[in-house]
Amino acid sequence: MNMLVGRLGPWIGGAIVLIALPYVFSSGFALTLMSQIGLLIVFALAYNMLLGQGGMLSFGHAVYFGLAGYFTIHYLNFIYEEEVPYIPVTLIPLLGGLVGLFFGILIGYVSTRRAGTTFAMISLGFGEMVTALTLVLVAIFNGEDGIQTDRVIGEELFGVTYGPNIEVYYLIAGWCLLCTLAMFLLTRTPFGRISNAVRDNAERVEFIGYSSQRIRWLAFSLSSFFAGIAGALHAVNIEHVGFEQVSVLQSGLVLFMVYIGGTGSFVGPIIGATLLYFLQSTLTGVTEAWVLYLGVMFVAVIMFFPGGLAGLITMHQPIWRVHSRLLAPLLIPYARFFAALVASVLGCIGLIEMLYFRSSRLSTETELIIFGIESDPFSAVPWVVFTGIAVAGGFAVRKTLPSAVSAWNTAIADARALPRG
Amino acid sequence: MESFIFAMFNGVLYGMLLFLLASGLTLIFSMMGVLNFAHASFFMLGAYFAYQISEGLNFWAALIVAPVIVGLVGAGIERWGLRPVHRYGHVAELLFTFGVAYVIEELVQMIWGRVPVPYEIPDVMAGALFTWQGFDYSIYRVFMLVVSVAIFVALFALLTYTRIGLIIRAAVSDPIHVATLGHDIPRIFMWTFGFGCALAGVAGVVGGNVLGTEPAMAIQLGPIVFVVIVIGGLGSLGGALVAALLIGIVTRLAIFYDYGVGSLILALGLEIDTAGMLRDFTRITTAQVAPVLPYLMLVLMLIFKPRGLFGTRDV
Numbered sequence: 150m151n152m153l154v155g156r157l158g159p160w161i162g163g164a165i166v167l168i169a170l171p172y173v174f175s176s177g178f179a180l181t182l183m184s185q186i187g188l189l190i191v192f193a194l195a196y197n198m199l200l201g202q203g204g205m206l207s208f209g210h211a212v213y214f215g216l217a218g219y220f221t222i223h224y225l226n227f228i229y230e231e232e233v234p235y236i237p238v239t240l241i242p243l244l245g246g247l248v249g250l251f252f253g254i255l256i257g258y259v260s261t262r263r264a265g266t267t268f269a270m271i272s273l274g275f276g277e278m279v280t281a282l283t284l285v286l287v288a289i290f291n292g293e294d295g296i297q298t299d300r301v302i303g304e305e306l307f308g309v310t311y312g313p314n315i316e317v318y319y320l321i322a323g324w325c326l327l328c329t330l331a332m333f334l335l336t337r338t339p340f341g342r343i344s345n346a347v348r349d350n351a352e353r354v355e356f357i358g359y360s361s362q363r364i365r366w367l368a369f370s371l372s373s374f375f376a377g378i379a380g381a382l383h384a385v386n387i388e389h390v391g392f393e394q395v396s397v398l399q400s401g402l403v404l405f406m407v408y409i410g411g412t413g414s415f416v417g418p419i420i421g422a423t424l425l426y427f428l429q430s431t432l433t434g435v436t437e438a439w440v441l442y443l444g445v446m447f448v449a450v451i452m453f454f455p456g457g458l459a460g461l462i463t464m465h466q467p468i469w470r471v472h473s474r475l476l477a478p479l480l481i482p483y484a485r486f487f488a489a490l491v492a493s494v495l496g497c498i499g500l501i502e503m504l505y506f507r508s509s510r511l512s513t514e515t516e517l518i519i520f521g522i523e524s525d526p527f528s529a530v531p532w533v534v535f536t537g538i539a540v541a542g543g544f545a546v547r548k549t550l551p552s553a554v555s556a557w558n559t560a561i562a563d564a565r566a567l568p569r570g
Numbered sequence: 571m572e573s574f575i576f577a578m579f580n581g582v583l584y585g586m587l588l589f590l591l592a593s594g595l596t597l598i599f600s601m602m603g604v605l606n607f608a609h610a611s612f613f614m615l616g617a618y619f620a621y622q623i624s625e626g627l628n629f630w631a632a633l634i635v636a637p638v639i640v641g642l643v644g645a646g647i648e649r650w651g652l653r654p655v656h657r658y659g660h661v662a663e664l665l666f667t668f669g670v671a672y673v674i675e676e677l678v679q680m681i682w683g684r685v686p687v688p689y690e691i692p693d694v695m696a697g698a699l700f701t702w703q704g705f706d707y708s709i710y711r712v713f714m715l716v717v718s719v720a721i722f723v724a725l726f727a728l729l730t731y732t733r734i735g736l737i738i739r740a741a742v743s744d745p746i747h748v749a750t751l752g753h754d755i756p757r758i759f760m761w762t763f764g765f766g767c768a769l770a771g772v773a774g775v776v777g778g779n780v781l782g783t784e785p786a787m788a789i790q791l792g793p794i795v796f797v798v799i800v801i802g803g804l805g806s807l808g809g810a811l812v813a814a815l816l817i818g819i820v821t822r823l824a825i826f827y828d829y830g831v832g833s834l835i836l837a838l839g840l841e842i843d844t845a846g847m848l849r850d851f852t853r854i855t856t857a858q859v860a861p862v863l864p865y866l867m868l869v870l871m872l873i874f875k876p877r878g879l880f881g882t883r884d885v
Contacts, residue, residue, distance in 0.1 A: 262873075265660065438680065440675075447672070452655055508680055
C-alpha cells in the first residue's frame with residue numbers, strides 16, 4: 150500500500166496541480182504561458198529521450214516539432230474546407246505525433262547509423278535543410294509569414310469548442326500528463342534500459358546481441374513522435390506556425406531547456422522547460438539581453454554543474470533519504486554562498502544592461518531603469534556601483550564556495566555513516 | 571563562356587574564404603577532437619575587430635592586428651573554458667562551443683549594436699583591376715584571392731617543413747606519445763585552438779567588408795563550414811581545400827545559372843501542375859536550392875562515405 154502511494158503519489162499530485170493552476174493564475178497571460186510551458190515540457194522530455202537517455206545530441210529536433218505543427222494547421226484548415234475526414238481537436242495531437250513519427254522513422258533511418266559527433270552533424274544538416282525549404286516551398290510553408298488556422302472547428306463532447314483559452318489549457322495539460330506518464334513508463338521498459346546502455350557503451354550492447362543502430366533508430370522515432378505531439382499542441386495553442394518553429398533556434402532552445410534543467414534525471418527537462426520559458430516570456434519585454442543571459446547560463450551549467458538543476462537536487466538525495474536533519478548544517482554555508490552569488494550576478498546584470506543601453510542605437514527609450522532604480526549609463530556613479538557589487542560578489546563567491554562544498558562533503562559522509570531509517 | 575569564367579572566379583573566391591575558416595576548424599578538430607561550433611563566431615569577431623581598428627588606424631594594421639587579437643581570445647577561451655570541460659567528454663565540449671557561439675553573438679550586439687557596421691573595402695582597392703569581356707574584376711577580390719592562397723601555402727609549408735608543424739602533426743595522430751616525449755599537450759592544444767581561431771579571424775578581416783559585418787554573419791556561415799570539413803574528410807587540409815572550392819563553385823554556379831525544375835518538366839514533354847499544394851516543387855530553381863545544396867551534399871556524404879573525400883577516419 151505504502152509503495153503504491155509512493156509510486157502514484159507524484160502523478161496524482163501533478164494532476165491536482167495541473168487542474169488547480171488556472172484557479173490560482175487566471176489571467177489570460179498566465180493561461181497562455183502555462184499552456185505553452187505544458188507543450189514545451191512534452192517537447193523537452195521527448196528531446197531528453199535522445200540526449201539524456203539515448204546519448205544523442207541533436208541540433209535539429211525542432212524539425213519534427215515544426216513539421217507536425219505545419220501539418221496540424223493544414224489539417225485543421227482542410228477540415229474547415231471539408232476536404233478531409235473530421236477529427237476532433239482533442240485527438241489532433243495524436244495526428245501530429247504520427248507526422249513526427251513518420252519523419253522520425255524516415256530521417257532517423259539515415260541519421261542514427263552513427264552516434265556522437267556524426268549524429269550531431271547530420272541532425273544540424275537536416276535542420277538547416279528543412280529550414281531553408283520552408284522558404285522555398287511557399288505553398289506549403291508560406292515562407293517567413295508562416296501559416297495560420299482557426300482551432301474552433303466544431304463542438305465536441307460536453308460543449309467543448311476550444312474557443313476559450315481555458316479549454317485549450319486543459320487540453321494541453323491532459324496531453325502533457327499523458328505523454329509524461331508514457332515517456333516515464335518507457336524509461337522503465339527493457340527498451341528504455343537498453344537505450345541507456347547504448348548511450349554508455351554501444352560496443353558492449355552489440356556483444357550481448359542487440360543492434361545499437363536499431364535501438365537508436367527506435368529511440369529517435371519515438372522521440373520524434375512525442376515532439377510531433379508537442380508541435381501539434383503548439384499549432385492548436387497559438388494557431389500559427391512559422392519557420393521559427395522548425396529552425397535551429399527552436400532546436401537550440403529545447404537543448405538549453407533540457408541541459409540547464411538536467412539531462413541525468415527524468416524531472417530535469419520539466420524543470421528546465423518551466424523555468425526557461427517562464428524567464429523568456431517575462432524577461433524579453435524587460436531586457437534586451439535575455440539571449441546573452443541564456444547563453445551564459447548554459448555555458449555556466451556545462452562548466453560548473455553538468456548535471457543541471459536537477460543534478461543539484463539529486464546530489465542531496467542520499468542525504469535526506471537517511472535523515473532530513475542532516476541537511477540542517479548545510480543551510481548557513483549555502484545561504485552565504487547563494488547571497489554572494491546573487492550579489493555578483495546582480496552587479497553583472499547592471500553592467501550588461503548599461504552596455505546594451507549605450508550600444509543600441511535604435512532604442513527609443515530615454516531612461517534606463519535597473520531593479521527599479523533609475524540609472525544613467527552616461528554618468529560614472531552607476532558604473533562604479535555595479536562594478537563594485539560585481540567584484541565584491543565575485544570575491545565573496547570564491548570565499549564562500551569552499552565552505553559550502555565542505556559542508557556537503559561532511560553531510561554526505563555523515564549520511565553514509567548512519568544506517569537508513 | 572565569359573560569364574562562366576566570371577561565375578567560376580566568384581565561386582573560387584567564396585571557396586577560398588570557406589577554406590580559410592575550414593582549415594582552422596579541421597586543425598582543431600583533428601588534434602583535440604572538438605568540433606568548434608563557435609568557429610564562425612571568431613570569423614565574425616575578426617570582421618568587427620578589423621572594422622574597429624581600421625576606423626582608428628587603417629586596413630593594413632587591421633589585417634595584422636585583428637587576427638592576433640582573435641587568436642588570443644580563442645586561446646583564452648580554450649584555456650579557461652574548454653579545458654575544464656574536457657573531462658566531461660566530446661559532447662560536452664561541443665555543447666560548450668555551441669553556448670560560446672550564442673554568447674559571442676550577443677556580446678557583439680551589445681558592443682556594436684544590432685545593425686550592420688559600415689566596414690568597407692579600403693579606398694586603394696575599391697576600383698576595378700581590369701575589365702574583360704564586359705565584367706569588372708575588382709582589385710579587392712583579387713586581393714582576397716591572393717591572401718587566401720598565400721595563407722594556404724604558408725600553412726602547408728608550416729605543417730610540412732617546420733619543427734612546430736612536425737609536433738602538431740604528431741599530436742594530431744597520437745597525442746599520448748607526443749606527451750611522453752615531453753611536450754606540453756594542453757599548451758599545444760591551447761595554441762592550436764588560438765591559431766585556428768586566428769585563421770578564422772583573417773577570413774573575417776578580408777571577408778567581412780564584402781559579405782557584410784553584422785551580428786548574423788556567424789550563424790549564416792557557421793554550418794556551411796562544418797559541411798566543408800565533413801565533406802573534405804575530418805583532419806585533412808587538402809580535403810578541406812577541395813571541399814571548400816567544390817561548395818563555393820557549386821553554390822555560385824547554381825545561383826548564376828538559374829535553371830528551374832519547370833523547364834526540365836517541359837523539356838520532358840510533361841505538364842506543369844500550377845494550382846496544387848505541390849506546385850512549388852515544379853517551380854524550384856537552382857538559385858532557390860543553392861542554400862540547401864551544401865546540406866544535401868553533407869547528408870549524402872555521411873550516408874555513402876562517412877569519412878569524407880580524403881578523410882582517414884570516421885567522423
